[in-house]
Amino acid sequence: MAVTETAYAKINLALHVRRRREDGYHELETLFAFVDAGDVLTARPADRDELKVVGEFGGQLTDPFGNIVAKALGVLPRPGGLDITMEKNLPVAAGLGGGSADAGAVFRIVRELHGLPDDWQTRAAKLGADVPACVESVTCIGRGTGTELEPVESDLTGTPVLLVNPRVPLATGPVFNAWDGEDRGPMPLGTVSDIAQQGRNDLEEPAVRLCPPIAEVLTSLAGTDAFLSRMSGSGATCFALYRHHDAMREAAEKLASDYPQWWQMSGNLR
Template sequence: MTRPECEGSAREAYAKINLTLEITGKRTDGYHEIASVVQVIDLRDTLYFRPDDHISLSCSVPQLAWPGNLVIQAVKLLQGAVGTRRGVAISLDKGIPVAAGLGGGSSDAAVTLEAVNEMWGLGLGRESLCGMAARLGSDVPFFVGGGRTAVLAGRGEKVTYLPSPPRSWVVLVRPPIQIANKTREMYARVSPSQFTAGDYTRTMAEAIEKGDRVALELCYNVFDDIGFSSLGKLADYRDRFLTAGAAQVHLAGSGPALFSLVQDRSEAEDICRRLRKQNVEVYVAETV
């Protein structure tokens, strides 16, 4: 996909992985309370913005260019907040796998809020943008303001930023598994017996605050056991990942993407090469 043939601005929207993801309870509004440490990685989408009379979106993945895309919804929220009918033409070049648990749609929405706020000269501060972001989705507030590492609480909208840990290499596998209403379905499969008290998240956050490199053995995801036991071939892809050299494998968010952390780029590329020989969709990234 090419940049629009007019003046405009380009913004990058980064993916994330959940180093920890715990469910600590269920709320009366139907949402779950979570505790999570999230980390941005350098796998990214690129968005191009230019002023226009109407709102439009084109995308390198054509099926994403529809009115329900969070990018379009973000622009409409801004329109409503300030009472304007100004428009913007947006082109989205996808580099983050779609519906994989990597936060691509949420990151795109956050970047759109920031870019259009600036383009239209609205002057809305981070607090206002985060309020809009929370209306778009639980992951969106984290991405507002360019934070790299954070603890998430509530349904994900309560963000406490952490110092970024020393950089690590990440290998990602995107299994060809499609789940309708994925996030809702995965949360629906969690039983109260799988709720935890947030200890995994506190331990990870404390290690990061001390300046430690992220230790794979501290990673935790409540959806690991659920996904590996109930999502068809997901366990098979985990086993392939382990056989290719990964020490541990976890779901990214609610999946189905899988990730492992490794010591250096050479090790990451070795694992990647072994998996590509099996025609597995695999990516190498670095924490940011």
């Protein structure tokens, strides 16, 4: 029996960095949301774990057994192996939680086939700060390093979203290291749309310094009929939210024409 799961692209509707911690991590407040598109994982029961990576960005994962999917398989007890084919549609090191989303999809596959151990959240957090949120892939507020989660009802579910990346990989560590350390205040309260529109991404400025094309992406998205455009996570992917699908499609077509070298993906917020 084959089980297929989408590794839903993660975006940060807001990301407030509050302080550097002594353990090297950062204390933050973020509003996670998920797009109904992403990588696709298909798993079949097997004698031992196997992983095949295909898709546009599959070639960027040069060590498939050293990646987070293999690590996720390694932390989940099961009676048998899984043969997984992963269609890598999301760019790597892009601020979309691609690897974390892939790991989250593995957790859901194992849950469907065998169930998860009671301490699955702890196991997920050891793989990466975004992984616990990506297991359920629902709108939630993350605190601490992003692993203290509070699911929230979203008034933006179904909102058309356009993702754009300049095809420049940007590692998370250097962006956090380039943050100036200034606490600009907590994430606002209110509905999901209130938090998104009144919030900010504190990593945007350091990311633009490290990867100037992000500024051009943001300017281009701001020139469309979006009611919100922002960088996601540590970049370099940016997103734009629209009131209507027609406006999103028009924006996608214009950007594809003006910047054919950019990667883009469209969908709806879950």
